[in-house]
Amino acid sequence: MSTPTPATTPCNLQDAQQVISCLHAHLNAICAVEFYTIPLYLTATYSFSVAAGNSTTPLSATDSTPLFWWMQQKSLSVAVQEMYHLQCASNIANAAGFHPSxxxxxxDWSGPVPHLPNVKGTGFDNLPNVLDVLIGIETPIEGGFPPPNLQVVYDSISALYHATLTLLDIVVAAEGLLPLQPGPVLSGGSPQAPLVAPDQMNYLTFQSRYQYTVVKCADDIAHLANAVSFQGEGAGVVADFASKFPNLAKVLQAGDDGSNGEVPAQYQPKAGSRFARWDNVSHYERFVALKAMMTSAGYEAAAAQLPAGRSVFNRTGAADPDRPAWVADAAALQNCINLAYSRTLDIINNGMTVGGPLDTANSGSSYTFTVVMTSFKYLIPQLWQWGQVPTFSYVAGVTDDQLQAAFDQADPLCLYHWDKVTQQIREEQPDDMNVCQGLNSCQGLGWGGLGTQAGDGACATADIHTCSGGNSCRHRGGCGYTVSGSPIEDQWVPGWNSCKGLGGCQVPISTQQKFSSPAPQGSKVQPGDGVWDEARKLLQKNGVDVTRSVQARQGWQATGVNVTQGQPLTVSHCSGLWSADPDTNGGAPYDAKGCPGVIVPADQTGYPIVGVAMGALVGRIAGGTPFLIGDGISLSSAPAGGLLELCINDDINHLYGPGLADNFGSVSVEITTPITQPLPQPQSKQVPGGVNYNGLARREAITPTST
Structure with missing residues (x-):
């Protein structure tokens, strides 16, 4: 029996200052509720056993989607969208003049949800044991909505949303209430015109998936509020939306008000993006569908087919028989979860100034919100494999060093790619961060820099889950799951990835990941084939592609690429400009072809090559005779074997003037070499703490499913 909601004081909607104050409190409450759900949902989502995650039992007679994968991904889609909602609410809060606190x-996940005293939690547990709680949290209200109140206390999330929309609808129509800098919008101009929010927090993680992520104009406030409401509660909040919230509804497309039970098209994720197949309906409907599946005869039959002891969900006190030997002990994993959770909360409360902005491309620290939140993807399943239920306890003032130490202890194989050696590799080779687990491009990369040759690496130098276009160069990638977009081959098939910025795979690729749909025309890959296996074959066939940066102010620079005499070699200029002399070419930089109209005289033999353009890109192998590369060279037979070095064609020994000292700029090049020997299996190596591992076995046991 539910407890009556405590008495509240309605907000005076005629008092502008009280409306703003109440809006601040409501937006903060939404951030608290969204943050509350994320650990709860992730813990339940990642409670699947390895055997269940690897099961190929189909969803139905007409749908070959793996049933347990469908269940986990449907649950995970809600958790990830809650992160997006946290981003939306935080950016609206910033536009309103504050950041979440x-x-x-x-x-307290065993007590009531913050601001929702009647919505009780039961603590952390596996998905079937908490599913009714998840449904209870997301259940839309029935029988009308109360007005906004000063205490910010409601009996459902939908009532909290509704009250916040009421306040926002007033504010977005009243110029001058929000602390936005004056501009076209606040001067009677178009609501689509750019405006400036004070100290805008760049919560940008979802910009490739959703159309609206930050507040750039007045209409964006309405869009973000609508996205949270429609996606989270659906019809429970949006009934008669246009008449109840006309100032927010003005941005809706004609006839797209959610009355059909689906999320309006403009708030659905990009077609073909992850979770697109689930995100067109509300959270409540997704959890109800999961409940229906888990009570069906088909589910019971599928669970019965699993190997003995491989339950669908890890159970408290029962260790998973598939737990690999390299998994850290339970205490180390739990400690790391606590510190990572604490760091995420601190980052939010510091306006994303701790650990840099949420956009990892512009991060000011190793530990951004995105990085730390993503670590739960690995920590939670491993703790479940010990048969222990993860918990989340706050520790004040977690530092970078404390978190690094916790990751090192909980992650003996550096699965998260945050060990200090790998961090150094990232800094030294920032353009080659796409490689993963035996798919690495050259020696010295992979986990800890231990790879001895192409194909012999332990794990990626890229950040975990670098996927869907986040890769660094061609001939990598291939997700194998149904995607859309053009060209589909770039996203689908490993090695068909034609250039930087394409590709559909995540890092690392598990050997358990299988292609699930017919291949594009021209590929022999079939559903059920292994993604990693295909990528491995194509690495051998296509050779090695690496991207390197060459600095104008440095002499011969090692590329890390060993060339085999007599084998093909291709070096191509990708991007960048430089100059070998600011007094030439009008002071303007130029590309790898060199300075237009300036040829090195034959008597200035201090240059690597005479008779060609000053400032051109040149190369040499094993310290031998230099050769001109310019904007590209393709050799059918390399003249020598050894390490390839590159530099600018300039007075590198400063015999005729300042030499390299007055140079500026850099160019990036792509180097392609064949693989002449069969690729090795990743070798067993010693890692910190005395743990030995076999790379192939580790790949097969990373996570229950590809997530």
């Missing part, structure tokens, strides 16, 4: 003491 979440009290760690209110996050």
């Amino acid at each position: 979440l009290d760690p003491s209110v996050f």
Whole structure:
């Protein structure tokens, strides 16, 4: 029996200052509720056993989607969208003049949800044991909505959403209430015109998936509020939306008000993006569908087919028989979860200034919100494999060093790619961060720099889950799951990836990941084939592609690429400009072809090559005779074997003037070499803490499913 909601004081909607104050409190409450759900949902989502995650039992007689994968991904889609909602609410809060301030003491997952005293939690557990709680959290209200109140106390999330929309609808129509800098919008101009929010927090993780992520104009406030409401509660909030919230509804497309039960098209994720197949309906409907599946005869039959002891969900006290030997002990994993959770909360409460902005491309620290939140993807399943239920306890003031130490202890194989050696590799080779687990491009890369040759690496130097276009160069990638877009081959098939910025795979690729749909025309890959296996074959066939940066102010620079005499070699200029002399070419830089109209005289033999353009890109192998590369060279037979070095064609020994000292700029090049020997299996290596591992076995046991 539910407890009556405490008495509340309605907000005076005629008092502008009280409306703003109340809006601040409501937006903060939404951030608290969204943050509350994320650990709860992730813990349940990742409770699947390895055997269940690897099961190929189809969803139905007409749908070959793996049933347990469908269940986990449907649950995970809600958790990930809650992260997007946290981003939306935080950016609206920033436009309203403040950033979230979440009290760690209110996050008790066995007690009521913050601001929702009637919505009770049951603590962390596996998906079937908490599913009714998840449904209860997301259940839309029935029988009308109360007005906004000063205490910010409601009996459902939908009531909290509704009250916040009421306040926002007033504010977006009243110029001058939000602390936005004056501009076209606040001067009677178009609501689509850019405006400036004070100290805008760049919560940008979802910009490739959703159309609206930050507040750039007045209409964006309405769009972000609508996205949270439609996606989260659906018809429970949006009934008669246009008449109840006309100032927010003005941005809706004609006839697209959610009355058909689906999320309006403009708030659905990009077609072909991850979770697109689930994100067109509300959270409540997704959890109800999961409940229906878990009570069906088909589910019971599928669970019965699993090997003995491989339950669908890890159970408290029962260790998973598939737990690999390299998994850290339970205490180390739990400690790391606590510190990572604490760091995420601190980052939010510091306006994303701790650990840099949420956009990892512009991060100011190793530990951004995205990086730390993603670590739960690995920590939670491994703790479940010990048969222990993960918990989340706040520790104040977690530092970078403390978090690094916790990751090192919980991750003996550096699965998260945050060990200090790998960090150094990233800094030294920032353009070659796409490689993964035996698919690496050259020696010295992979986990800890231990790869001895192409194909012999332990794990990626890229950040975990670098996927869907986040890769660095061609001939990598291939997700194998149904995607859309053009060209589909770039996203689907390993090695068909034609250039930087394409590709559909994640890092690392598990050997358990299988192609699930017919291949594009021209490929022999079939559903059920292994993604990693195909990528491995194509690495051998296509050779090695690496991208390197060449600095104008440095002499001969090692590329890390060993060339085999007599074998093909291709070096191509990709991007960048430089100059070997600011007094030439009008002071303007130029590309790898060199300075237009300036040829090195025959008597200036201090240059690597005479008779060609000054400032051109040149190369040499094993310290031998230099050769001109310019904007590209393709040799059918390399003249020598050994390490390839590159530099600018300039007075590198400063015999005729300042030499390299007055140079500026750099160019990036792509180097392609064949693989002449069969690719090795990744070798067993010693890792910190005395743990030995076999790379191939580790790939097969990373996570229950590809997530």
